[in-house]
């Protein structure tokens with residue numbers, strides 16, 4: 026690209042600075058975890074005693090199987106639900122489909138544990154539907170707690186991820202492929218199985234990977250609705266936080282096991298999808314057709330049923346926020362008392378969420394712009410390294426990162442535990458991979474000759490970046506930033522480990538209120554969080570003119 | 577102020593792959609100079625070395641007598657027009673054109689004057705406040721041209737600027753480019769793989785192949801007296817025939833068939849051999865249908881009436897196929913199967929050494945330093 030007359034130009038300096046930053050806030054903590062996990066407690070020597078401990082008791086290693094069972098079930102179910110959903114939404118004219126897609130995105134962007142909480146409100150031991158069925162029909166509903174509940178909540182939560190991926194892929198399938206199949210007598214289900222699904226496989230694989238990672242790392246859902254059914258993040262949390270004096274080293278060892286699992290799945294997925302990859306370019310995309318009769322009915326039924334299941338429980342949470350409470354239970358009548366309580370008990374949390382969220386967001390934007398630019402435009406061994414390092418958090422669950430940061434920065438020279446700063450760092454690290462990806466896609470679309478044109482007109486490299494490249498990146502960066510913001514404010518698994526009384530965020534507050542049984546306050550706080558999320562997403566939709574989001 | 581450009585033994589490598597082994601040539605001040613060659617021969621690479629976007633692995637490039645090898649692009653005072661226009665999509669037409677001047681500490685008032693004048697020259701004043709997305713391809717190309725010229729660069733560089741336009745617009749724009757270049761008189765280096773376009777706009781053309789210059793000359797010169805077989809076949813259409821020359825009594829006779837000989841007075845043979853192998857380039861329009869028994873015998877295979885001209889494919893008695901172009905006349909078109917006799921316009925055809933493929937015809941003017 027550029028002549029090498031000045032090897033140490035400003036971009037090399039920036040690359041090095043970011044690499045050093047990553048070394049401190051990500052690589053060092055991960056090494057700390059690794060070190061903790063393999064150094065014996067008494068001997069201080071290399072030892073695998075913690076790993077041995079993990080695999081010696083069913084109580085411990087059982088969580089690994091639980092996690093795998095949950096994660097695989099959720100991944101497969103999400104794919105099974107999402108494929109028809111995306112296919113119907115692409116090929117059939119559905120009434121209000123734009124609005125429905127918006128709802129699907131919103132349901133995906135809200136914190137999963139609120140989903141869990143809402144299902145408890147509906148189908149839990151004292152849930153609205155449970156009581157209704159028992160009182161009127163004397164029917165006992167199946168137990169929502171445990172495996173079923175976790176899978177239900179996570180599947181509904183994560184199906185939209187695969188759905189959005191598939192919608193994108195379906196848009197890139199040329200209609201003439203389907204017409205060609207039809208002309209050769211391949212119609213109906215046969216067409217879907219033989220043509221559509223194979224074309225979607227690469228996309229399905231990348232969507233499935235994302236779902237797998239999310240489901241594996243999710244902490245709030247199994248914590249709330251899992252009860253006795255423990256998954257790995259729950260175990261890590263318990264071991265680390267345990268009232269009896271947590272066992273850091275053991276938690277570290279479990280973290281290492283999770284990372285190895287995630288890495289293995291990641292590599293298998295990469296291997297498989299590399300062999301299956303092909304590129305499509307559609308000049309003549311599939312158009313949604315108006316259907317008639319039963320076909321139309323079932324198409325609408327399927328889509329509306331899904332959206333109702335995904336969205337209504339959360340609406341119910343909002344509804345309960347306006348109910349009168351007496352102590353911890355809801356009573357007849359409506360009031361805003363829950364909101365008053367929420368403000369009294371969670372006012373600081375709301376302020377913290379905005380303060381910490383905005384700070385993290387600013388850093389995410391700055392770093393994502395710089396990293397996306399150097400990794401796309403200044404390809405060399407250093408930026409390649411940066412590209413890989415920045416993607417590591419993709420496979421590191423939030424709770425593992427939280428523990429890594431705590432273990433690394435709990436003593437001088439870098440004493441950060443308990444500060445807002447450590448939470449900001451965690452959010453930045455976790456969100457960066459996604460924002461870098463979307464920004465990099467943006468940079469890729471800018472032709473290099475645009476920058477060369479600017480340089481040929483006498484603008485310096487720096488000026489070219491600020492006056493030409495950056496303004497062209499900005500629309501993509503802003504939409505990416507809104508999505509980052511939404512994910513940051515709904516984050517729980519890291520914050521639950523890192524927060525202190527002074528840095529409590531809304532998600533942590535909601536979680537603690539639910540645990541304490543203050544359902545009114547929890548509902549009110551959830552409603553506030555949901556409203557912030559929805560407003561942010563509406564701004565996003567308005568700004569980008571899009572109906573979907575790329576995660 | 578425009579400059580002359582001198583290349584001394586320049587080398588370009590991408591890793592271990594040498595794209596330009598050693599290239600020397602000179603571009604004169606104020607001329608319209610075109611790099612012409614098949615795709616992948618290194619035209620873009622060479623142009624970007626002049627611009628400063630490619631490193632130079634060996635040799636020297638001078639603007640006048642100033643060595644520019646290590647000058648960054650920002651300081652070379654070049655104007656560049658890109659294949660995909662590279663118009664800044666977030667700036668209006670006017671802002672695009674003003675961009676280069678704003679980097680040059682020109683007063684606001686002068687910027688305005690110069691931009692206005694330039695928008696008039698390229699005839700896009702009406703669109704000054706529009707964003708590029710609302711312009712057609714041809715209009716965007718005019719913006720790109722205006723933006724490159726308004727800074728009064730020492731050199732104007734253009735890389736296939738017309739290749740994204742449709743055929744009609746391409747002709748219109750190439751005339752516009754030629755006219756504007758004449759008006760402002762900037763040394764211009766133009767890259768294309770389209771030989772017709774090259775001939776239409778250039779003062780001189782450099783024909784390239786695999787990173788090496790084959791021939792530098794005026795369009796006329798290159799067309800009529802190509803320096804070697806490659807240039808003859810790349811520029812325009814031609815028929816290449818393997819034949820022999822005989823030198824007898826100080827006369828050089830070209831033996832086209834066993835019965836058809838022509839005496840050539842414009843070829844130089846060094847060997848005084850009986851049978852010298854040569855390659856003969858005969859352009860389709862350099863054939864004539866003979867009305868006598870003189871000439872090469874052949875059979876018409878196909879014909880194509882194109883209005884102004886009529887094209888024929890004829891199979892010679894030797895088995896070779898040749899293409900022939902005749903100005904259409906009122907006479908009947910020769911149908912496939914017709915036996916014909918072909919003669920050539922001997923002052924127009926070119927003869928090349930059979931081994932080196934270099935021209936041995938007099939009148940070749942080649943400025944390439946080989």
Ligand SMILES: Nc1ncnc2c1ncn2[C@@H]1O[C@H](COP(=O)(O)OP(=O)(O)O)[C@@H](O)[C@H]1O
Pocket residue numbers: 590595613614615616617618619620621622
């Ligand atoms: N950035 C690059 N890296 C490696 N090889 C390149 C690069 N750019 C061009 N080449 C190679 O150099 C040769 C000349 O390319 P180019 O100058 O683009 O040709 P032209 O413009 O005449 O079509 C080609 O073989 C091409 O593959």
Ligand SMILES: [Mg+2]
Pocket residue numbers: 619620621
């Ligand atoms: Mg080229």
